Amino acid sequence: DQQVKQNSPSLSVQEGRISILNCDYTNSMFDYFLWYKKYPAEGPTFLISISSIKDKNEDGRFTVFLNKSAKHLSLHIVPSQPGDSAVYFCAASPTSGTYKYIFGTGTRLKVLA
Amino acid sequence: DAMVIQNPRYQVTQFGKPVTLSCSQTLNHNVMYWYQQKSSQAPKLLFHYYDKDFNNEADTPDNFQSRRPNTSFCFLDIRSPGLGDAAMYLCATSMDRGPYGYTFGSGTRLTVV
Numbered sequence: 004d005q006q007v008k009q010n011s012p013s014l015s016v017q018e019g020r021i022s023i024l025n026c027d028y029t030n031s032m033f034d035y036f037l038w039y040k041k042y043p044a045e046g047p048t049f050l051i052s053i054s055s056i057k058d059k060n061e062d063g064r065f066t067v068f069l070n071k072s073a074k075h076l077s078l079h080i081v082p083s084q085p086g087d088s089a090v091y092f093c094a095a096s097p098t099s100g101t102y103k104y105i106f107g108t109g110t111r112l113k114v115l116a
Numbered sequence: 117d118a119m120v121i122q123n124p125r126y127q128v129t130q131f132g133k134p135v136t137l138s139c140s141q142t143l144n145h146n147v148m149y150w151y152q153q154k155s156s157q158a159p160k161l162l163f164h165y166y167d168k169d170f171n172n173e174a175d176t177p178d179n180f181q182s183r184r185p186n187t188s189f190c191f192l193d194i195r196s197p198g199l200g201d202a203a204m205y206l207c208a209t210s211m212d213r214g215p216y217g218y219t220f221g222s223g224t225r226l227t228v229v
Binding site: 005007037039044046047048049052054098103104105106107108 | 120122125149151156157158159160161164206208210213214215216217218219220221222223
């Protein structure tokens, strides 16, 4: 039972355009969300987070949007750069208890030069 | 640089032969996690240590054990590896329980022959 779903295994975007990566979750107890980026042969690196008290968080070219009623979040990358080509994981956790993150299966983003 | 280091990067073991994967951190983080990631799947939490307090996930097989002799080191022991245990094993740390991101190591890719 996948509680965090990334339904698009891959996405290709032209350099300079917007990349939108989507994530859905089923557990209404989740209220803290992270996005990670992973290059081949490296561990995931933290990108951006959002708490359920917000619906948007922005950090440079990266913006995460949260729609709690739809249990949906998305990561926007504007403008996309070839160096953004990587696998992106979303992760979710409840804020009670031990903060154990449940990860999605990832979306492989390819930014075409 | 403060970091999370996993050794070895690649490990080949024989079916049924015990194997130990190692993780060390220089971040002085309280919490250390072990995730298993199989191809095209989400990283799956096996267990975590909050300081010396061990927390096992309910669906983690008994074949998997962990030790944390001190703050810096954490080991994953697989007592009798099967072919189904071939995966990437990711170690992660977080400062404490709470809305903190994880810092991941580069992972150990385990092959069982």
